[in-house]
Amino acid sequence: MYPKLIAFDLDYTLWNLWIDTHVTGPLRRSGDIVVDRYNAPIEFYTDVPAILRRLRDQGVVIAACSRTSAPDLARQALTLILVPGKDNEPLQPAIELFDDLQIYPGSKLKHFRAVHAKTGIPYEEMLFFDDEPRNREVERLGVTFHLTPTGVDNEILEAGVRAWSARHST
Numbered sequence: 362m363y364p365k366l367i368a369f370d371l372d373y374t375l376w377n378l379w380i381d382t383h384v385t386g387p388l389r390r391s392g393d394i395v396v397d398r399y400n401a402p403i404e405f406y407t408d409v410p411a412i413l414r415r416l417r418d419q420g421v422v423i424a425a426c427s428r429t430s431a432p433d434l435a436r437q438a439l440t441l442i443l444v445p446g447k448d449n450e451p452l453q454p455a456i457e458l459f460d461d462l463q464i465y466p467g468s469k470l471k472h473f474r475a476v477h478a479k480t481g482i483p484y485e486e487m488l489f490f491d492d493e494p495r496n497r498e499v500e501r502l503g504v505t506f507h508l509t510p511t512g513v514d515n516e517i518l519e520a521g522v523r524a525w526s527a528r529h530s531t
């Protein structure tokens with residue numbers, strides 16, 4: 362069982378870089394990968410594309426909540442990075458798998474209040490993956506927070522889902 366909504370931070374949660382300091386626009390596709398002005402690659406951690414596809418196919422609402430100061434670059438990256446299509450259809454832009462993008466600096470309490478206002482989904486039905494302990498403050502709203510010190514992979518995802526489940530299985 363999955364929560365109704367799963368949200369992901371971007372930097373060091375879905376990809377291993379800070380989009381505002383490590384990356385210089387414009388971004389472009391070079392073969393299968395996305396690179397910046399200096400040909401530095403921008404790509405998701407290995408398991409992420411299939412995870413996004415799987416969650417989407419299961420009907421989970423997917424959100425990105427990032428406090429980066431480079432929201433335009435983050436959106437560009439999500440638009441250029443490709444993920445598997447449904448039922449072996451062609452690859453598609455990752456951004457199409459996200460139902461909501463909250464990308465701007467500041468406390469993530471604001472990001473989650475916006476997600477809640479937009480989707481109407483209760484905070485208790487939200488699971489959030491993020492690499493920074495300070496963002497655990499969203500638990501005050503009722504969101505389940507799961508720390509991702511080494512980024513999202515299949516094991517971390519399942520551990521997060523189990524943690525959410527344990528809190529809500531009474």
Ligand SMILES: [Mg+2]
Nearest residue numbers: 370372373492
């Ligand atoms: Mg981060």
